[in-house]
Amino acid sequence: MNGIRFRLNGKDVCYEGSATDRLLDVLRDTYDMKSVKCGCKEGECGACAVLIDSVLYNSCCVAVGAVEAHEILTVEGFKETEQFKALSKAFAELSAVQCGFCIPGMVLASQALLMKNPHPTKEQVQEGLSGNLCRCTGYNAIVNAVLNASKEGDGLW
Amino acid sequence: MVNGYKPTTLKEALSIRAGEKVIPYAGGTDLMVQNPKEAVYLFLNDIEELREIKEDDKYIRIGAAVTFTEALSSDLVPALMKEAVSRIAAPAIRNAGTFGGNIGNGSDKADSVLVEFAMGASVRLLSEKGERILPVREFCISRRVTAIRDDELIAEILLPKDKCSYSYYYQKVGGRNALAISRVAFAGAYDVRDGVIRDFSAAVLGSGGVFQRYKEIEDLIIGKTVDEFKANRDAYLSAYGEKLTFARGRVSAEYRKTVVLNLIRDYLESVG
Numbered sequence: 001m002n003g004i005r006f007r008l009n010g011k012d013v014c015y016e017g018s019a020t021d022r023l024l025d026v027l028r029d030t031y032d033m034k035s036v037k038c039g040c041k042e043g044e045c046g047a048c049a050v051l052i053d054s055v056l057y058n059s060c061c062v063a064v065g066a067v068e069a070h071e072i073l074t075v076e077g078f079k080e081t082e083q084f085k086a087l088s089k090a091f092a093e094l095s096a097v098q099c100g101f102c103i104p105g106m107v108l109a110s111q112a113l114l115m116k117n118p119h120p121t122k123e124q125v126q127e128g129l130s131g132n133l134c135r136c137t138g139y140n141a142i143v144n145a146v147l148n149a150s151k152e153g154d155g156l157w
Numbered sequence: 158m159v160n161g162y163k164p165t166t167l168k169e170a171l172s173i174r175a176g177e178k179v180i181p182y183a184g185g186t187d188l189m190v191q192n193p194k195e196a197v198y199l200f201l202n203d204i205e206e207l208r209e210i211k212e213d214d215k216y217i218r219i220g221a222a223v224t225f226t227e228a229l230s231s232d233l234v235p236a237l238m239k240e241a242v243s244r245i246a247a248p249a250i251r252n253a254g255t256f257g258g259n260i261g262n263g264s265d266k267a268d269s270v271l272v273e274f275a276m277g278a279s280v281r282l283l284s285e286k287g288e289r290i291l292p293v294r295e296f297c298i299s300r301r302v303t304a305i306r307d308d309e310l311i312a313e314i315l316l317p318k319d320k321c322s323y324s325y326y327y328q329k330v331g332g333r334n335a336l337a338i339s340r341v342a343f344a345g346a347y348d349v350r351d352g353v354i355r356d357f358s359a360a361v362l363g364s365g366g367v368f369q370r371y372k373e374i375e376d377l378i379i380g381k382t383v384d385e386f387k388a389n390r391d392a393y394l395s396a397y398g399e400k401l402t403f404a405r406g407r408v409s410a411e412y413r414k415t416v417v418l419n420l421i422r423d424y425l426e427s428v429g
Contacts, residue, residue: 019161130335131247
């Protein structure tokens with residue numbers, strides 16, 4: 001039996017387990033990508049969001065077999081980029097983070113949005129983050145942080 | 158791979174489907190909620206032939222593995238379908254969820270399937286033996302039960318092109334705006350020309366088990382002038398009130414029926 005080959009944060013990997021395993025569990029348990037959080041396991045909270053070929057997905061709702069030959073980005077890989085630094089700075093400056101559990105998903109949802117639309121309106125940010133639940137901050141600080149990142153990181157996306 | 162097959166052509170996929178006990182996997186958004194331990198998946202997400210949106214003389218043809226996000230950026234997909242799928246869940250789910258999966262799972266809360274009922278769409282099924290084209294109303298038998306055979310895959314959803322330009326009405330009622338499963342939803346489409354209602358449909362989601370569409374009431378309306386239609390609006394609403402049935406569910410049947418009749422009233426008032 002051949003393993004499942006995919007790229008994870010820029011490195012080629014080969015997963016030898018079952019193709020039906022949840023990408024969420026594989027990322028956390030086999031590859032130690034602990035930024036990927038398990039919130040609901042049914043696609044309702046966005047805490048496990050990752051980018052597959054630059055598109056946002058909930059990794060709890062993806063079987064690892066589906067990502068063969070695709071490229072996955074988690075915050076562990078994204079954090080080396082200038083785009084991450086702009087988002088991180090904006091989230092920190094606006095106190096958009098409290099417990100932090102939803103933030104990796106929020107950041108990748110923000111990245112997915114800004115890649116498609118570098119200058120979103122407030123409504124477009126709300127729509128872009130509508131699949132990511134936060135139970136502590138309320139959403140205003142997070143939405144404002146994305147708007148600030150878009151402004152101050154102008155040219156990065 | 159272990160417990161999975163990942164073909165890149167439809168021919169290969171149909172051969173695996175014919176020979177093995179597999180669960181077709183398109184977007185995974187419904188399947189992975191349960192992810193049964195004994196499952197073997199036939200991954201369809203990288204088969205290009207299933208990822209196309211095309212048109213011919215009669216139909217807009219949406220490939221089974223086309224995602225809702227892809228449909229939203231297509232010029233071929235009609236506005237009524239776009240309105241419905243734009244309100245499914247949230248971006249990450251719309252990036253993964255597919256038309257084939259939405260109908261193939263047999264969910265009675267499938268928002269794209271409601272539109273397929275309202276538009277009189279069909280499903281194109283393929284196996285190694287050939288193709289079958291079934292009206293969506295025949296494909297969807299009851300909750301979790303469809304007419305698909307063990308050796309078949311859903312290839313395309315066929316939307317009748319002549320109905321794509323109809324006026325339409327769509328409303329979804331959920332617990333909140335994003336990430337909401339429809340409690341009830343309503344889709345209607347109609348064609349008025351020269352003061353006459355040439356075609357009319359009304360389809361309901363949320364009755365518990367089946368989608369509802371009543372041809373006998375629609376036949377009372379089709380062919381009427383707009384003035385005749387307006388004079389009889391209350392009678393049509395009463396006819397829907399008598400026909401529509403709602404099974405017990407998480408949200409009370411009385412509530413769902415009241416909301417649906419309000420939506421139908423609103424729809425009837427918008428026609429003409």
